[in-house]
Amino acid sequence: MNKTVNQKAWFLVLPVLILVGFSAVIPLMTVVNYSVQDTFGNNVFFWAGLDWFRDMLESERMxxxxxxxxxxxxxxxxIEVPLGIFVALNMPKKGFWASFCLVLMSLPLLIPWNVVGTIWQIFGRVDIGLLGYVLAKLGVNYNYTQNVIDAWATVIVMDVWHWTSLVALLAYAGLQSIPDAYYQAAKIDQASRWKVFRFIELPKMAGVLMIAILLRFMDSFMIYTEPFVVTGGGPGNATTFLSIDLVKMALGQFDLGPAAAFSLMYFLVILLISWVFYTVMTNLDKRDGV
Amino acid sequence: MAKITLDNLAHSYLKHPQSDDDWALKELNHDWVDGEAYALLGSSGCGKSTLLNIISGLLRPSRGRILFDGRDVTDAPTAERNIAQVFQFPVVYDTMSVGENLAFPLKNRGADPKYIAERVNAIAAMIGMEEQLKRKARGLTADAKQKISLGRGMVREDVNALLFDEPLTVIDPHMKWELRTQLKQLHHDFGHTMIYVTHDQTEALTFADKVVVMYDGRVVQIGTPQELFERPAHTFVGFFIGSPGMNLFDAQVSGTTATVQGVSVPLGDSYAPVAGQVQIGVRPEFVRLHAGGEGLPARITRVEDVGRHKIVRLDVGGTAANAILDEGTPVPAGADRVSFDADAINVYADDWRVAPQNLQGRAA
Structure with a gap:
């Protein structure tokens, strides 16, 4: 069979190239540009080579x-992956309550990040927040602005509240795709509840769970808004995560060079971990097939 | 192994069934004799799978009881009934190897490892998968998976009954024959009660000692393949079994004669006057074609040669009918009449077969 050769077809790719160029490649390149230069203001730049990268790698702060x-x-x-699976397993399979649960589960996902932060910031306040006030009344010495453990607990519970739904909804979708015959066969085979989970539900959810873990990892690794609104990175630097630190450096201190080097390494770390994770998971998948 | 009794059993998927149509399974009384191979035959949606799921305990009947050897198990869970069931679509545990899949039902019941290994090897030999015992079940072809499902169903020796819900739908035709033969062999060797649901008449007739024909949520006839062929109790049985199905003609019946389209047709037996919508049914195998003479006027519309025999499509006074001729027999030149073998004619009133008079007399 002769294939038609038409190089003009490349023009069809052009819009995507332009879009990706302006939305990703060019901004990234400006960061690369900053990362290898130094400035003393007045828009005058000096070549700095890899100095910033070396600095950052030696920086204890980073x-x-x-x-x-x-x-x-x-x-x-x-917390979120097992909890999400647990919630999905206990959600109704069909009928009114299934839809009700789905809506209820999606609600936290629809709330903007900074609103989530604000909700929890107020919720946890000892003077007016429901949570903080009740805990104080119960005699628990809770204060997320001063106590490191309290600050971490608040940020983690907030993230679990905000994002467990995502894992649960994905796991639920995986569960819904299992034909009834599987459960019936398991009953006939006298499989225990645990074995049904281990040999039917978990394998069928594996694909969506992989996506859920990947999404939750990337998202949590880049978290900024919610902890920034609640704790501002404090007390001290206790909840200063990478993004918060990066913004402090780039905008607070206006250290453009180190911040740019920092971002690039940040980007590479996320890329690397995601790639390793994805490769390992897909290889596990393939190994099973042989 | 057990005798399974259905006692006034009926099922509806609705909470408050009103009319007759709301019942997926209409009231049913039947004994499944211990050790027999049954086929449940009927078109899609006639209640076959519902009945099967009630027997295995996956579904609780809305009404009536189900007994195993006289013990009421209506509310007993599947595990307690000790039943094996194979489903229409393959169910395999993807992350397990073929061998682990086969061993699963035995392992869950805490069987001895040596016995498990023995059974797994025996079943693997039967389904022809000894070479693949160590392989993961994921990524196997659909028919290999279904063979594993079948194997898992047969691995236990002490089951009360083996239920098959159209298990060969996804399997290649040549493999179908092989597996069906093996199932029959298995039945012969171990004498399990087997119930095999299918909508394929060949499958039903070759597999079973007794065929249970269902139509619209009702069992219309239970009989040997021969009985179903010679004396269909309901016009649906006549139509559904046989290829092509039975020819039906509106008729008036009195004594030993039926009148079809104003022509007298002799019957093999004598009938009391019958009420309702009366029809006579005659299988295409017993329709004779000839030029002139006795019989109903007919016109040949088409002749189909299917290899073993010829199917002659006919138009008998506006009613479509079929006749089957042996491969060697030519279609008679200028054929314009059909007549029927008198003994092969059945009389139906409102779709149900009417027994002839003298037979009733003999039975009484």
Whole structure:
């Protein structure tokens, strides 16, 4: 069979190229540009080579922020994924209550980040917030503006409240795609509830769960607005995650060079972890097939 | 192994069934004799799968009871009934190997590992998958998966009954024959009660000792393949079984003669006067074609040669009918009349077969 060769077809790709160029490549390149230069203001720039990258790699501040970030992402994944699966397993399969639960579950996802932050900021206040006030009345010494543990707990609970729905909805979609015959066969085979989960539900959810974990990892690794609104990164630097630190550096201190180097490394770390995760998961998938 | 009794059983998927149509399964009394192979035959949506799921306990009947060897199990869960069931679409546990899949029902019941290994090997040999026991079940073809499902259904020896819900739908035709033969062999060897749901008459007739024909939520006839062929109890059975199905003609019947379109047709037996919508049914195998002479005027519309025999499509005074001729027999030149073998004619009133008089006399 002869294939028609028509190089003009490349023009069809052009709109996408232009769009991606202006929305991603060019902004990224300006960051690259800043990361290798130094300035003393007046829009005068000097070549700095890889100095900023070296500085940043040696900066304790950045390593601390990265450490906090990894702990945060780890904790929220460890809570949200099992909790999301648990919620999905217990949601009604059909009828009015299924729709009701779906709407209820989607509500937190529809609230803008800074509103979520504000809600929890007020909710946790000891003087007027429902949560803070009740805890104080119960004699719990809770204060997220001064106590590190309280601040972390507040930020984590907030994230769990905001995003567990996403995991639950994805897991629910995975569960809904399992034909009834599987459950019936499991009954006939006398499989226990745990075995039904382990051998039917979990394998069928694996695909969507992988997406859920990837999304939640990337999103939590880049978290900025909610903790910034609630704790502002404090007390001290206790909840200063990578993005918060980056903004402090770039806009607060106007250290454009280090901040640009910082962002690029940040970007590479996310890319790397996501890639490793994706590769490992898809390989696990393939290995099963052989 | 057990005798399964259905006692006034009926089922509706609606909470408050009103009319007759609301019942997916109309009231039914039947004994499934221990150790027999049954086929449940009927078109889609006639209640076959509903009945099967009630027997296996996946569905609770709205009315009536179900008994295993006289013990009421209407409310007993599936596990307690000790039944194996194979579904229309393959159900395999993807993350397990083929061998683990086959061992699963035994393992869950805490069987001895040595016994499990023995059974798994025996079943693997039966479904021809010994080579693949170690392979993961994910990524296998649909018919390989269905063979695993079948194997999982047959791995337990002590089951009360084996239920099959159209298990060969997804399997290649040549493999179908093989598996069906193996199922029959298995039945022969172990004598399990087997109920096999299908809408394929060939499958039903080759598999079963007794065929249960269902129509519109009702069992219309239970009989051997021969009985279904010779004496269909309902016009649906006549139409559904046989290829092509039975020819039906509106008729008046009195004594040993039926009158069809003003022509007298001799019957093999004598009938008491019958009320309702009366029809005579005759299978295409017993329709004779000839030029002139006795019989109903007919016109040949088409002749189809299907290899083993010829199907002659006819127009008998406005009613479509079929006749079957042996491959060697030519269609008679100028054929314009049909007549029927008198003994092969059945009489129906409102779709149900009417028993001839002398037979009634003999039975009494």
């Amino acid at each position: 390593w601390n922020a990265l450490g906090r970030q990894l702990v945060f992402s780890g904790i929220i994944l460890a």
